[in-house]
Amino acid sequence: xxxxxxxxxxxxxxxxxxxxxxxxxxxxxxxxxxxxxxxxxxxxxxxxxxxxxxxxxxxxxxxxxxxxxxxxxxxxxxxxxxxxxxxxxxxxxxxxxxxxxxxxxxxxxxxxxxxxxxxxxxxxxxxxxxxxxxxxxxxxxxxxxxxxxxxxxxxxxxxxxxxxxxxxxxxxxxxxxxxxxxxxxxxxxxxxxxxxx
Amino acid sequence: xxxxxxxxxxxxxxxxxxxxxxxxxxxxxxxxxxxxxxxxxxxxxxxxxxxxxxxxxxxxxxxxxxxxxxxxxxxxxxxxxxxxxxxxxxxxxxxxxxxxxxxxxxxxxxxxxxxxxxxxxxxxxxxxxxxxxxxxxxxxxxxxxxxxxxxxxxxxxxxxxxxxxxxxxxxxxxxxxxxxxxxxxxxxxxxxxxxxx
Numbered sequence: 001x002x003x004x005x006x007x008x009x010x011x012x013x014x015x016x017x018x019x020x021x022x023x024x025x026x027x028x029x030x031x032x033x034x035x036x037x038x039x040x041x042x043x044x045x046x047x048x049x050x051x052x053x054x055x056x057x058x059x060x061x062x063x064x065x066x067x068x069x070x071x072x073x074x075x076x077x078x079x080x081x082x083x084x085x086x087x088x089x090x091x092x093x094x095x096x097x098x099x100x101x102x103x104x105x106x107x108x109x110x111x112x113x114x115x116x117x118x119x120x121x122x123x124x125x126x127x128x129x130x131x132x133x134x135x136x137x138x139x140x141x142x143x144x145x146x147x148x149x150x151x152x153x154x155x156x157x158x159x160x161x162x163x164x165x166x167x168x169x170x171x172x173x174x175x176x177x178x179x180x181x182x183x184x185x186x187x188x189x190x191x192x193x194x195x196x197x
Numbered sequence: 198x199x200x201x202x203x204x205x206x207x208x209x210x211x212x213x214x215x216x217x218x219x220x221x222x223x224x225x226x227x228x229x230x231x232x233x234x235x236x237x238x239x240x241x242x243x244x245x246x247x248x249x250x251x252x253x254x255x256x257x258x259x260x261x262x263x264x265x266x267x268x269x270x271x272x273x274x275x276x277x278x279x280x281x282x283x284x285x286x287x288x289x290x291x292x293x294x295x296x297x298x299x300x301x302x303x304x305x306x307x308x309x310x311x312x313x314x315x316x317x318x319x320x321x322x323x324x325x326x327x328x329x330x331x332x333x334x335x336x337x338x339x340x341x342x343x344x345x346x347x348x349x350x351x352x353x354x355x356x357x358x359x360x361x362x363x364x365x366x367x368x369x370x371x372x373x374x375x376x377x378x379x380x381x382x383x384x385x386x387x388x389x390x391x392x393x394x
Contacts, residue, residue: 014303040277040284041261041302050278064238069267070286070301077271078278080237081247087237087271104267105238106211 003052004168007146008176010045012183014038017173019187026122028151031190032170036118036146037071040078049167050078053116053144056165057083060142062114064107066090068129072117075146079116088113090129102132109137120145120164123153130162147173150195171195200249201365204343205373207242209380211235214370216384223319225348228387229367233315233343234268237275246364247275250313250341253362254280257339259311261304263287265326269314272343276313285310287326299329306334317342317361320350327359344370347392368392 011017015038022033040046053075057065067076067089080087088105107113113133115126120143130140140162148154148166157164170191178188208214212235219230237243250272254262264273264286277284285302304310310330312323317340327337337359345351345363354361367388375385 037286037301038303040274041304043277043281043283046284047278047281070270070288073267073270074274074284074286077237077274080240081244081275081278084240084244086240087243089234089267089271091267104234106235107238 003048004172005176006045006048007168008173009180009182010039010042011173012177014042014045019183019190024121026124028121031187031194034119034147034149037074040074046078049146050075050082052167053079053146054082056144056167057085057114060114060144060165062112062142064088064111064113064138066113066115066129066133066140068115068117068125071119075118076116085114090132103136107133107136107138110139112139112141115140115143115162117143117145119147119149120153120166121149121151123156123164126153126162127156127160130157130160152196200245201369202373203242203245204365205370206377206379207236207239208370209374211239211242216380216387221318223321225318228384228391231316231344231346234271237271243275246343247272247279249364250276250343251279253341253364254282254311257311257341257362259309259339261285261308261310261335263310263312263326263330263337265312265314265322268316272315273313282311287329300333304330304333304335307336309336309338312337312340312359314340314342316344316346317350317363318346318348320353320361323350323359324353324357327354327357349393 016035018033022030024030065076065080065085065087067073088107091102133140142163144165146167148169154164174191177183213232215230219227221227262273262277262282262284264270285304288299330337339360341362343364345366351361371388374380
């Protein structure tokens with residue numbers, strides 16, 4: 001199976017890519033929305049993607065995984081189980097009860113961390129996470145995501161010396177969907193206009 | 198390996214059980230705190246627990262897993278990968294951007310759901326989750342947790358016709374730790390006083 005074609009087709013079939021007018025977490029608007037949280041409800045697709053992430057991971061230097069909750073954590077946790085790499089995750093905010101900390105799990109000082117997230121847009125939340133990890137004495141050189149929305153994330157990460165690896169870009173998804181008559185020309189144009197907008 | 202002994206010993210060694218004065222998410226105070234979020238940082242323990250959950254899961258009727266974020270989701274997601282059972286999770290609050298919903302993932306109407314969480318205390322958050330699932334047209338009869346703190350959770354679940362399965366109870370952990378000189382008598386007494394307090 002070609003991961004890019006499979007993923008593009010599944011996004012449409014499962015309603016994990018939707019068209020309309022959406023507000024992203026950054027506040028920016030978008031003519032499409034990706035909801036990769038739906039994929040773990042389909043075990044064969046979930047396994048397919050986690051195994052594809054593992055194949056990518058096996059080629060990249062690093063001894064720890066760091067997830068970004070919540071959606072990135074679902075993949076990173078299965079990937080940690082599948083790859084036997086230790087996992088930590090970085091909270092958005094410290095919770096008020098119990099113990100208060102930003103990094104959950106045990107982060108061995110000096111470790112090289114690979115950040116795992118489902119989708120990258122501007123890279124803002126990944127950069128926040130990388131900075132927290134670096135302040136806590138570990139190394140970050142690489143990030144793996146499932147989809148790159150091509151809205152500046154790769155360039156922003158590059159400025160802080162981090163490489164981005166993605167299974168597929170939104171441009172590749174749009175091309176596959178358009179070439180196979182799964183989206184019309186209007187939607188195809190709209191997606192392309194969103195790229196690096 | 199005996200799961201109960203292994204888990205008790207690891208909780209102490211990794212600092213995942215801590216003694217002092219803690220405020221739980223319910224607002225209740227506790228002389229000990231369980232942080233099972235540290236376990237995925239130790240791949241062999243994480244795999245040990247996920248596989249023990251899978252063994253339990255294989256004996257229970259149900260076709261879907263539902264996780265409670267964030268800490269329960271880390272286990273449920275690896276368990277979903279390991280068992281090929283579809284996963285959904287229930288948010289505490291609906292987020293403001295993108296699409297707004299309480300259940301993330303695709304919940305097939307009429308499915309029988311097994312709720313997965315790391316620790317049960319009073320059962321409050323599990324009951325909230327079960328009620329949301331039932332309102333959305335699915336069935337919940339069973340819950341699996343790693344540790345039962347024995348503070349009323351089993352009884353509260355029973356009132357809404359839900360069975361609780363746990364890998365180990367805090368009573369069993371305290372007995373193992375005390376019998377093997379890993380905690381002193383004061384702490385042993387304090388833990389026992391907290392049970393069903």
